[in-house]
Amino acid sequence: MAAKKMVFLGSKPVGYKCFAYLLEHKDELNIEVVGLLTQKRKEFEGSYDLEDIARKYDVPVIETLRELPDCDILYSVQYHQILKAEDIAKAKEIAVNLHMAPLPEYRGCNQFSFAIIDGKNEFGTTVHVMDPRIDHGDILFQKRFPIKDDCWVNDLYQKTEDASVKLFQQTLAALIQGKYNRLPQAALEARYGASLHFRNEMTALKHIDLSWPKEKILKHIRATSMPGFEPPYFILDGQKMYITEKRP
Numbered sequence: 001m002a003a004k005k006m007v008f009l010g011s012k013p014v015g016y017k018c019f020a021y022l023l024e025h026k027d028e029l030n031i032e033v034v035g036l037l038t039q040k041r042k043e044f045e046g047s048y049d050l051e052d053i054a055r056k057y058d059v060p061v062i063e064t065l066r067e068l069p070d071c072d073i074l075y076s077v078q079y080h081q082i083l084k085a086e087d088i089a090k091a092k093e094i095a096v097n098l099h100m101a102p103l104p105e106y107r108g109c110n111q112f113s114f115a116i117i118d119g120k121n122e123f124g125t126t127v128h129v130m131d132p133r134i135d136h137g138d139i140l141f142q143k144r145f146p147i148k149d150d151c152w153v154n155d156l157y158q159k160t161e162d163a164s165v166k167l168f169q170q171t172l173a174a175l176i177q178g179k180y181n182r183l184p185q186a187a188l189e190a191r192y193g194a195s196l197h198f199r200n201e202m203t204a205l206k207h208i209d210l211s212w213p214k215e216k217i218l219k220h221i222r223a224t225s226m227p228g229f230e231p232p233y234f235i236l237d238g239q240k241m242y243i244t245e246k247r248p
Helices: 012-024 050-056 111-117 151-176 188-193 201-205 214-223
Strands: 004-010 029-038 070-075 091-099 122-129 139-146 233-236 238-240
Touching: 004 012, 004 139, 012 029, 012 050, 012 070, 012 151, 029 050, 029 070, 070 151, 091 151, 111 151, 111 201, 111 214, 122 151, 151 214, 201 214
Parallel strands: 004 029, 004 070, 070 091
Antiparallel strands: 091 122, 122 139, 233 238
């Protein structure tokens, strides 16, 4: 049987780990990786460089979505652009996204922060079909796991990254072989609810009002203290005062 053709879109450590696994197992999976589309990020220079792995395996590096080749499967893991219908149509069989959150309740960005703000005791990661709407397509595979009441956003991110890589590895063969059932997200909305968050919401989320109850202040600090990003803050006498994380 001829190998199926796959294009991989991804970035960040989770995308690197999934791409490395895909290439290391491509022969046993009977898959030909015909292209990589990624994003260079300064914080990952010298490590987690997907282009480096692509070169080792002679995988063509694609510069823009306009250059997407026809393929059987298109797989996205933390790719930074939203695909249009014509991009998705490049995949003859299926185009999927690994979204680092449970669906349908956390579509879009900053899902880790909002889960903490919402007081969730469960989180997860999802492989879903891509359609032109953000994180909207049918669910193929999902893994949910408990989280602590006092969880910090960086801890939740790392736990979700680990679970996401495992979900990718455990379901990749089934995806390639077409062994999955499609579950519309609408079927879960009554149980879990649904939301869509955008990157620009974080500014308001980080703004601490000192008149809030202590529990709410601490929750917002835990939810928005992400290393490498602007910390939460409050305004005192017209000055912006940052709150930096210091845990026992």
